[in-house]
Amino acid sequence: xxxxxxxxxxxxxxxxxxxxxxxxxxxxxxxxxxxxxxxxxxxxxxxxxxxxxxxxxxxxxxxxxxxxxxxxxxxxxxxxxxxxxxxxxxxxxxxxxxxxxxxxxxxxxxxxxxxxxxxxxxxxxxxxxxxxxxxxxxxxxxxxxxxxxxxxxxxxxxxxxxxxxxxxxxxxxxxxxxxxxxxxxxxxxxxxxxxxxxxxxxxxxxxxxxxxxxxxxxxxxxxxxxxxxxxxxxxxxxxxxxxxxxxxxxxxxxxxxxxxxxxxxx
Amino acid sequence: xxxxxxxxxxxxxxxxxxxxxxxxxxxxxxxxxxxxxxxxxxxxxxxxxxxxxxxxxxxxxxxxxxxxxxxxxxxxxxxxxxxxxxxxxxxxxxxxxxxxxxxxxxxxxxxxxxxxxxxxxxxxxxxxxxxxxxxxxxxxxxxxxxxxxxxxxxxxxxxxxxxxxxxxxxxxxxxxxxxxxxxxxxxxxxxxxxxxxxxxxxxxxxxxxxxxxxxxxxxxxxxxxxxxxxxxxxxxxxxxxxxxxxxxxxxxxxxxxxxxxxxxxxxxxxxxxxxxxxxxxxxxxxxxxxxxxxxxxxxxxxxxxxxxxxxxxxxxxxxxxxxxxxxxxxxxxxxxxxxxxxxxxxxxxxxxxxxxxxxxxxxxxxxxxxxxxx
Amino acid sequence: xxxxxxxxxxxxxxxxxxxxxxxxxxxxxxxxxxxxxxxxxxxxxxxxxxxxxxxxxxxxxxxxxxxxxxxxxxxxxxxxxxxxxxxxxxxxxxxxxxxxxxxxxxxxxxxxxxxxxxxxxxxxxxxxxxxxxxxxxxxxxxxxxxxxxxxxxxxxxxxxxxxxxxxxxxxxxxxxxxxxxxxxxxxxxxxxxxxxxxxxxxxxxxxxxxxxxxxxxxxxxxxxxxxxxxxxxxxxxxxxxxxxxxxxxxxxxxxxxxxxxxxxxxxxxxxxxxxxxxxxxxxxxxxxxxxxxxx
Numbered sequence: 001x002x003x004x005x006x007x008x009x010x011x012x013x014x015x016x017x018x019x020x021x022x023x024x025x026x027x028x029x030x031x032x033x034x035x036x037x038x039x040x041x042x043x044x045x046x047x048x049x050x051x052x053x054x055x056x057x058x059x060x061x062x063x064x065x066x067x068x069x070x071x072x073x074x075x076x077x078x079x080x081x082x083x084x085x086x087x088x089x090x091x092x093x094x095x096x097x098x099x100x101x102x103x104x105x106x107x108x109x110x111x112x113x114x115x116x117x118x119x120x121x122x123x124x125x126x127x128x129x130x131x132x133x134x135x136x137x138x139x140x141x142x143x144x145x146x147x148x149x150x151x152x153x154x155x156x157x158x159x160x161x162x163x164x165x166x167x168x169x170x171x172x173x174x175x176x177x178x179x180x181x182x183x184x185x186x187x188x189x190x191x192x193x194x195x196x197x198x199x200x201x202x203x204x205x206x207x208x209x210x211x212x213x214x215x216x217x218x219x220x221x222x223x224x225x226x227x228x229x230x231x232x233x234x235x236x237x238x239x240x241x242x243x244x245x246x247x248x249x250x251x252x253x254x255x256x257x258x259x260x261x262x263x264x265x266x
Numbered sequence: 267x268x269x270x271x272x273x274x275x276x277x278x279x280x281x282x283x284x285x286x287x288x289x290x291x292x293x294x295x296x297x298x299x300x301x302x303x304x305x306x307x308x309x310x311x312x313x314x315x316x317x318x319x320x321x322x323x324x325x326x327x328x329x330x331x332x333x334x335x336x337x338x339x340x341x342x343x344x345x346x347x348x349x350x351x352x353x354x355x356x357x358x359x360x361x362x363x364x365x366x367x368x369x370x371x372x373x374x375x376x377x378x379x380x381x382x383x384x385x386x387x388x389x390x391x392x393x394x395x396x397x398x399x400x401x402x403x404x405x406x407x408x409x410x411x412x413x414x415x416x417x418x419x420x421x422x423x424x425x426x427x428x429x430x431x432x433x434x435x436x437x438x439x440x441x442x443x444x445x446x447x448x449x450x451x452x453x454x455x456x457x458x459x460x461x462x463x464x465x466x467x468x469x470x471x472x473x474x475x476x477x478x479x480x481x482x483x484x485x486x487x488x489x490x491x492x493x494x495x496x497x498x499x500x501x502x503x504x505x506x507x508x509x510x511x512x513x514x515x516x517x518x519x520x521x522x523x524x525x526x527x528x529x530x531x532x533x534x535x536x537x538x539x540x541x542x543x544x545x546x547x548x549x550x551x552x553x554x555x556x557x558x559x560x561x562x563x564x565x566x567x568x569x570x571x572x573x574x575x576x577x578x579x580x581x582x583x584x585x586x587x588x589x590x591x592x593x594x595x596x597x598x599x600x601x602x603x604x605x606x607x608x609x610x611x612x613x614x615x616x617x618x619x620x621x622x623x624x625x626x627x628x629x630x631x632x633x634x635x636x637x638x639x640x
Numbered sequence: 641x642x643x644x645x646x647x648x649x650x651x652x653x654x655x656x657x658x659x660x661x662x663x664x665x666x667x668x669x670x671x672x673x674x675x676x677x678x679x680x681x682x683x684x685x686x687x688x689x690x691x692x693x694x695x696x697x698x699x700x701x702x703x704x705x706x707x708x709x710x711x712x713x714x715x716x717x718x719x720x721x722x723x724x725x726x727x728x729x730x731x732x733x734x735x736x737x738x739x740x741x742x743x744x745x746x747x748x749x750x751x752x753x754x755x756x757x758x759x760x761x762x763x764x765x766x767x768x769x770x771x772x773x774x775x776x777x778x779x780x781x782x783x784x785x786x787x788x789x790x791x792x793x794x795x796x797x798x799x800x801x802x803x804x805x806x807x808x809x810x811x812x813x814x815x816x817x818x819x820x821x822x823x824x825x826x827x828x829x830x831x832x833x834x835x836x837x838x839x840x841x842x843x844x845x846x847x848x849x850x851x852x853x854x855x856x857x858x859x860x861x862x863x864x865x866x867x868x869x870x871x872x873x874x875x876x877x878x879x880x881x882x883x884x885x886x887x888x889x890x891x892x893x894x895x896x897x898x899x900x901x902x903x904x905x906x907x908x909x910x911x912x913x914x915x916x917x918x919x920x921x922x923x924x925x926x927x928x929x930x931x932x933x934x935x
Contacts, residue, residue, distance in 0.1 A: 008730040019763045080655040087652035092643040108914045110862040112883040113903040117667030140663040201752045203865045218754045239755040246750025357825040359839045371829040
């Protein structure tokens with residue numbers, strides 16, 4: 001690698017890491033220190049901020065709620081998207097192209113547009129302030145993307161494999177689970193990654209559809225303005241804790257990321 | 267133009283090669299004469315692509331050296347060695363026209379415009395590309411694209427050698443012969459050293475003056491197609507060349523060392539005294555005879571020196587037949603012309619002595635002179 | 641692949657269809673419904689036709705917001721696309737450094753959007769943030785809460801930090817798909833680095849770039865959380881973009897009729913531009929298909 005490249009990529013990496021470092025730095029300082037002195041690392045290293053989060057139910061419940069609906073969303077998305085992607089990949093049927101475009105167009109819908117109707121819709125079916133509501137609402141955006149990604153991976157598997165399985169006596173469900181899914185395992189990994197990514201980071205819908213029971217961590221963080229001003233230390237600690245699941249997910253699917261971003265479409 | 271000399275050349279992809287199998291190329295000394303058309307033939311994984319890349323400079327050898335006209339070029343980059351290489355799949359610049367593709371190397375060398383034009387047209391003419399010169403390169407057929415790849419190698423005056431790495435792989439079978447012919451024409455016209463890697467012996471024989479047959483990282487024989495056919499100096503050469511390949515029978519020395527008898531499956535193999543002498547002198551237990559299916563004789567009647575065998579199967583391939591016979595435990599293949607009658611069930615098989623080759627430790631023992639080791 | 645004609649495939653697609661329809665069609669119908677009615681309460685609703693649409697399209701607040709939105713999307717796209725390509729070109733191709741780079745690059749994409757806003761909110765402050773402190777320290781007056789220019793710069797910088805990785809990762813995978821032989825041939829042809837980019841890498845990146853630009857346009861056009869957390873839309877209205885305006889109308893002011901009309905208009909704009917891109921992608925695919933039949 002040439003020196004120019006090495007310099008460039010290092011500079012960009014620093015650019016990416018610096019704000020995150022600053023957040024971590026802040027999370028280990030007390031509010032007094034934050035507002036009092038300016039230092040590049042904590043002079044008085046403290047884990048008090050984290051303790052607040054670990055001991056206050058409103059805080060840690062926020063994390064549980066978020067993880068819960070994100071996992072729900074990923075599962076629902078996968079379960080419905082897999083057969084649909086298979087259909088798009090293997091069959092022609094009436095309205096297939098239109099259906100596909102309609103699905104993708106939902107990804108292009110501004111979430112803000114759905115705020116009010118979702119609020120009323122989920123309230124009317126009694127699902128307001130539930131995890132499932134958020135999970136379903138996110139499906140509107142994650143399912144089309146999942147179908148698109150999975151269809152790309154599935155189309156790379158030749159139909160001859162399906163036909164051979166049927167000749168060998170496999171029923172469709174058995175073939176799908178035992179033969180087909182392992183072949184597109186990296187596609188599934190990528191889909192889970194993207195579902196997670198979208199659902200974990202989204203705030204607007206998650207906040208609108210919840211009030212107490214299912215309030216996600218993101219919403220709790222946006223309300224930390226107390227009487228004495230913003231609790232920077234705790235806010236920072238909460239922020240750091242929301243980054244960790246992302247790091248874990250990306251570590252586990254790192255090999256599929258490069259493949260996945262190609263989406264088989266290039 | 268260049269004479270390419272491989273001196274003590276060996277290559278391992280691993281840092282610290284310990285045993286033989288760590289080497290992709292075992293130590294070899296070889297000279298490719300200037301202006302020759304050579305084929306580098308061998309099965310997949312034998313190291314021919316590695317060798318090609320060592321010559322072109324895309325890989326630096328871990329041991330030994332590559333010399334062009336006597337000058338060591340290990341550290342010289344590919345472009346400075348003035349090598350052109352054609353790959354398995356067409357490598358073209360999609361966004362340019364055919365003309366621009368061919369002109370690209372010359373433009374990079376800042377050659378004068380009129381010279382570029384003349385050269386591009388000349389090469390396009392040779393390769394039959396004149397009609398599509400102004401079309402965009404990315405919508406053409408595979409063979410047209412591959413011709414463009416070749417053309418880019420030919421436009422440069424200073425090209426010392428052109429290396430081809432299985433260039434006809436993506437070409438439709440019915441177009442392959444056309445391109446092979448064009449390659450031959452290019453060679454005759456430009457008189458450049460050409461090295462052509464392939465696993466297809468037919469391609470190798472039609473293209474090359476001399477074939478280097480590779481096996482497991484070694485060049486086991488280097489000679490004209492005819493030499494490889496008639497005098498394979500390694501059992502692998504016998505097996506690989508020819509359709510079907512050579513028949514081999516392993517021989518055991520008779521227990522009683524006084525009598526010169528060489529047996530297999532309880533039968534004695536008819537050998538000349540010279541052949542028996544050579545076999546008797548050897549200490550090795552790996553003794554084989556080889557004979558090509560074309561030279562075995564089959565008949566319904568008994569002859570002296572003939573052995574009885576059973577006919578298992580006959581394949582009629584139109585202009586010739588392949589008969590599989592069982593001799594003892596051995597299955598041999600015999601190639602008969604279409605006019606020759608194939609025996610039905612039992613037959614008598616004769617091995618003409620001049621076509622029986624002796625192999626000790628897999629290498630040919632030449633009874634005229636010294637053994638032909640490479 | 642040759643697909644078989646079989647309408648029973650609809651059964652496989654049914655779950656997706658129902659789920660998305662439930663989440664999309666019903667709400668959308670509701671919105672359309674609201675957009676053409678003036679609703680006073682449960683029982684008093686008058687059909688007003690396109691009155692709300694007219695109001696909305698002539699509302700100067702909205703027009704200003706739309707203008708700001710276009711400028712914003714154009715700005716971030718024009719920075720992120722070249723930067724993303726450049727980063728992809730600079731990334732190591734194998735070994736542990738490649739994995740490390742991938743993880744680093746993906747990191748900003750996985751941070752909840754409000755946390756992104758919070759990170760930059762802290763980072764850019766002149767009292768407790770590294771960026772704000774240093775910039776003010778070297779003599780430049782920088783305060784994103786009081787100066788619209790500074791607010792814009794910070795918001796754009798935040799978006800670049802947040803989303804360039806998407807383009808970079810897309811381009812990286814596109815580059816990985818180029819076989820080595822192309823680079824080797826280019827070396828043999830004595831092509832310069834710029835020629836290699838122009839004639840080999842860039843053509844092969846066109847597909848991924850279209851996807852990337854499409855995604856970035858859509859997402860930047862719909863952006864809400866990050867600027868909201870960072871500046872709250874201010875100072876004044878200077879960083880209030882379309883989503884925030886709409887949200888204020890719908891949830892904050894409960895101007896349901898106009899909000900609904902605006903929603904429809906908003907959706908249509910995004911749809912239109914996206915459709916333009918979509919047809920150019922499928923146009924690309926068609927070219928590819930043509931190529932196959934020759935080979």
